[in-house]
Amino acid sequence: MTAASxxxxxxxxxxxxxxxxxxxxxxxxxxxxxxxxxxxxxxVRACGVNFPxxxxxxxQYQVRPALxxxxxxxxxxxxxxxxxxxxxxxxxxxxxxxxxxxxxAEWATAPAERCFAIPAALAFETAAGFALVYGTSHMAxxxxxxxxxxxxxxxxxxxxxxxxxxxxxxxxxxxxxxxxASSAEKLALxxxxxxxxxxxxxxxxxxxxxxxxxxxxxxxxxxxPVGGDLFDQAVRCLAWEGRHLVVGFASGRIPxxxxxxxxxxxxxxxxxxxxxxLEREPTFIQGSLSTLFQLAATGQLRPHISRAYPLAEAGAAxxxxxxxxALGKLILTTA
Numbered sequence: 556m557t558a559a560s561x562x563x564x565x566x567x568x569x570x571x572x573x574x575x576x577x578x579x580x581x582x583x584x585x586x587x588x589x590x591x592x593x594x595x596x597x598x599v600r601a602c603g604v605n606f607p608x609x610x611x612x613x614x615q616y617q618v619r620p621a622l623x624x625x626x627x628x629x630x631x632x633x634x635x636x637x638x639x640x641x642x643x644x645x646x647x648x649x650x651x652x653x654x655x656x657x658x659x660a661e662w663a664t665a666p667a668e669r670c671f672a673i674p675a676a677l678a679f680e681t682a683a684g685f686a687l688v689y690g691t692s693h694m695a696x697x698x699x700x701x702x703x704x705x706x707x708x709x710x711x712x713x714x715x716x717x718x719x720x721x722x723x724x725x726x727x728x729x730x731x732x733x734x735x736a737s738s739a740e741k742l743a744l745x746x747x748x749x750x751x752x753x754x755x756x757x758x759x760x761x762x763x764x765x766x767x768x769x770x771x772x773x774x775x776x777x778x779x780p781v782g783g784d785l786f787d788q789a790v791r792c793l794a795w796e797g798r799h800l801v802v803g804f805a806s807g808r809i810p811x812x813x814x815x816x817x818x819x820x821x822x823x824x825x826x827x828x829x830x831x832x833l834e835r836e837p838t839f840i841q842g843s844l845s846t847l848f849q850l851a852a853t854g855q856l857r858p859h860i861s862r863a864y865p866l867a868e869a870g871a872a873x874x875x876x877x878x879x880x881a882l883g884k885l886i887l888t889t890a
Contacts, residue, residue, distance in 0.1 A: 567889075568660030569869045572623045574614030577873035582866055585625070588657070588664045590638035595645060595667050601683035601863070602630040602658040604885040605716070606780075606805055609877045611656065620656050626869075627658025627887075630665075631673065631683035641667045649673050651682040653833060659869055661889045668837060671844050674852035681851070681858050684716065684884040689847045689856065690840065691802065691829040692720040692778070696728060698839070699825050700776045700798045704729035709765060709774035711781045711789060712805060713750065714741030716884040719859055721778045723748045727855065730776070733768055735761060735785075737879070744859070744882050756785065765792040773797060783808035790816065790824075798823045805879070859883030865890075 568585040590596045608626050610616035631651040637643055651673050652658075652665035673682040696702045708725040712718040713734035725732040726749030734745030735754040742753035754764045765774055773794035779786055783806030790799055790812060801824060804810075812824060832840050850856045861882040864872040872885050 566661040567866060568625045569627070569866060570623050571612050571626055574612065574622070577609065577612055577870045577877060580612065580626070580870045580873070582869070585660065587662055590636055590641075590664045592639040593641060593667055594638040594664045595634045595641055595670055596636040596638075597630065597632045597650065597652060597663050597665060597670070598635045599630045599632040599658065599661055599663050599889050600679035601632075601886050601888045602627050603684035603687060603716075604864075604869075604872045604876055604881075604887060605629065605687055606803065606876060608659075609873050612873065618655060625657045625660050625663075626873075627654070627656060627660070627663075629653050629683060629687050630658040630663055631679040631685075632663075634670065635662075637667070638664075645670075649675070649679070649682075651686050653686055653830075659866065659887060661866070669833060671841070671848075674848050676852040677848065680860060680863055680886055680888065684860060684886045685847070685851065685858055686844060687829065688716040688720040688884065689724070689851075689858070690844055691717050691827065692724050693843050693847055694829055694832065694839075695778060695800045695802060695825075695827040696721065696724055696730075696776070697843075699827055700778075700800055702728050702730055702776050705731065706775035707731045707733060707769050707772070707794070708776045708778065709733045709735060709789065709792070710745070710750070710778045711735050711785050712779075713745040713753075714882050715780065715805070715879075716881070717780050717802060718778070719745065719748055719883050722750050723856060725778075726750070727850070733765065733774065735789075741882060748857070748859070756788075761785070761788045762792045765789075769794070776800065778802060781805050782810050784810075786810040790822075793820055793822050796821050796823075798825050800825050800827050802827045860886055862886075863888050 782804035
């Protein structure tokens with residue numbers, strides 16, 4: 556291991572000892588990790604809070620780490636040491652990183668190829684919550700849906716981290732964005748990020764309003780990180796040759812689609828799993844994030860962080876996210 560001045564042998568980290576609600580998590584002292592071959596050691600300045608973290612802690616995510624484990628999928632900080640096969644020139648580099656778990660700590664290891672240089676203009680707090688939500692939304696709209704200028708884009712859960720990123724990127728791509736959310740406050744935020752119209756689906760009929768807003772055509776693309784009952788309603792208001800992007804299931808229920816509905820409208824049900832591209836198409840991920848970081852550094856994207864929690868209050872941050880009270884992105888800081 557090649558290193559700059561190394562810290563003491565222990566660190567503070569959030570620990571999940573058993574699967575359950577976020578409230579059972581606690582910050583404890585843990586041995587400092589060492590980078591294996593192909594890895595780097597990062598001094599974590601901030602880390603993102605994501606819905607998959609809630610699922611992973613509950614034991615309900617598709618990846619089920621061995622107990623005990625440190626949660627957290629994304630972080631930002633400085634490379635402090637490198638493992639075998641990684642150039643020592645990377646020491647001191649400001650990066651964000653995507654990991655399978657372990658981000659919610661003062662120090663973390665990450666594969667070198669999953670560490671992405673961040674612009675000097677981007678604060679660690681912003682970069683820590685950037686890659687997953689903007690990367691997912693960019694890949695979904697550009698690569699999977701092929702969203703075109705002038706098309707209508709319906710975004711469900713439009714004030715959440717990934718939903719708000721989809722609103723902002725949809726506007727940047729020249730689409731007419733319709734935001735759907737559960738409250739007036741959330742819709743106001745989506746409108747501030749460029750949505751032309753809003754649907755409060757706790758008060759309005761989603762299908763009727765979409766057809767009203769699109770003059771009877773329906774939505775060309777639906778961005779859906781919610782699933783459940785909203786999927787059932789939204790898929791019925793797709794336009795001819797529309798694309799329904801399956802991003803996640805924040806509602807807790809994985810829906811199903813009668814195949815005849817896809818046939819009658821020539822619609823496409825399109826899966827969006829950004830993490831798989833890290834393994835299968837890393838060059839695409841690198842290019843996508845480079846574009847997005849440049850847009851953020853020049854002020855063309857404005858990541859919305861509604862609250863920064865200290866690491867010791869990670870359980871409260873995850874609970875806020877699980878209860879769908881968060882607007883935009885939540886992050887943890889290690890200072």
